[in-house]
Amino acid sequence: MNTASAAIKSLRALLATWRGRFIAVFVLVQLLLPLHYYLGRRDPHDERFSWRMFSPMRMTHCTPHVTIDGAPFSLPSEFHEAWIELAERGRFVVVEAMAAKLCREHTGAEVELSLDCTYLDREPRTWGGYDMCRVPML
């Protein structure tokens, strides 16, 4: 009980100054933000802000396939190779943004995009494979 009250007293003292409040928010955010990857992130390939350096997921390789109205589309003609590398790492938001751009530039066309991914620790999986102008998320 004494320990708890000492902790509360210490926390109140910390939060009494702007420095203390800054420290509290900073530490809390840094401690909890990585949880987002494990609990709520829809994209398993997106390891940003979670300190997952050199993790097995980093070894994922995906091959993006794009067709516009059924005809194969070459991503390097439209996007910088660094973005294609991110797509090959399976980053959903990047792939979705690519599809959105193609939909804007080819109004009325069917932009079909799929990602064939291979993993180090799980079975291969294909994401997407439908008209992303109608369903803009993987």
Added chain:
Amino acid sequence: MAKSKKSRGDRKPAAVKAQDKPVVAKTAAPAKVIVEQPAFWFGFEVSPAKLAVGRVVLFGLLALDALLQIRHAPRYGAGGFNVAQIPLLDSLGPTRTSYGVCELINAYLFTLAAFGVAVRWVLPPAAAIYAWLYFGSQLDSYQHHYLVSMILICACFVPWQRARDAAPAAQQGAPSARDTAPTSRVATWALRLILVELAIMYLWAAISKMNGAWTNGTTLSGQIIGPMRHLVDATVGVPLASKLVILVELSLAALVWQPRFAFIAAPLGLAFHAGILFSGLEIGLFAWLMLAVYLFVIPDRVYIALATRLAGAHKAFGVVAAWFDGALGWVMWLAGIVLGLVFAMLARFEYAGRVGVVLLVVTIAGTVYSIVRAPGARRMTAIGLAHLAAFTLWLATDRAGTVAIDYYRFWGGTSRRLGDLAAAERAYRELDAVAPDEPAGHFQLGRLLLGEGKSDEALAELHEAQRLSPGDARPFTVEARWLAGHGKSAEALAKAKDATYADPNDKDARDLLDSLSRGATPPPQAP
């Protein structure tokens, strides 16, 4: 942390340091209640020598890193596409120009910080620019840049200049002479926060590795190469090394923020990141930056011993510095300012000259402001030298490496692939101007100009590429195809032969020679 058992570095705050005044909490009671701030944060003290060494190395490295990043600027905004780290920033992300200019500015600001010049003023904008460049685009996929961004935010609150500012007062016999002694202490909650941030990073990094694909060595074996791989294979093997990595990261998470365990955490962390340095991982300056951060983990007694031993040199430095108290200080400032501008003009980074002029104006304004606040010619010398050092770093990084050349080459290549031929031509012309002996610029410009029908200029560029790179078949094959396309079969055949002589292993050159020898249509040029 129990207050009763304070570690080295964790002192009782408030009563000692003016900047950590006791907090006066307003309550309903008539008398004001004094609340003591938590010692864990506000009682954290370090040696001024540690702050000084860490400041020089960390910000010096960040200045260099900023310049090395410029080669990647052309990818930003290419094709009008960007996805930010934070959703709403997509349209506010950096472009090629803003990225390059901001990295130049940051290299300048970090150098000033390394020199201890106006640190409180230069760090906040540097941290803001760094954060914008990182959070503005997912093109920066280095997680350690996120870590640096967090460290920089905290670093804005570290009293980097406190020990240094005390020095002149001490020399004048002021009461603060105690602050300049090697054993003096500087209170800094922000440095404690940086160490806690490191611990959090290690903790989550260890958690992310607690799975079969890591512990059985599969993941590490797919990433680690170089001398470290040989060492691991010859000793513990990759599976055990993988488990040891988790153990080391958990240990560092537990120890790195506690000064009383610095004698364990510092060698462990330094060895760990030195190992990463030799592992062949493509992580830029990450290992070096981490080694620099560990300067804040090394026990204070090391710095105190160092400062004590160098007391004589410090005294001599004080004598030399005193020479610049008068007119010589202003001469040094002026020399630094003028030479700095010359160096900025000589640097081959795009916009280096213009950014150099703007920074010069800002520095002069800062100098005027500094004089108005507190005259002191010796400080002018420091400003002049830091200014000169920043532009010397620009020039040295440019001339000793290929950053500027890569920048124009990548800009040209990106523009060409994305169909912006005007931008590609501009980039290759710039490349020819800054590096006339670089064959890639002449070759690509020649190819572009041929496509535009400017055959005379194009052929001149191709001939220059052939002269500069006689072992590269491509300038020969491009010219041979153009000759064949313009009905000059004999010249085309001769040029195709030259291509095979240049590089006998070039398949495209051999196929071209074969088809021209048979009188057939040449195969299309490889992209």
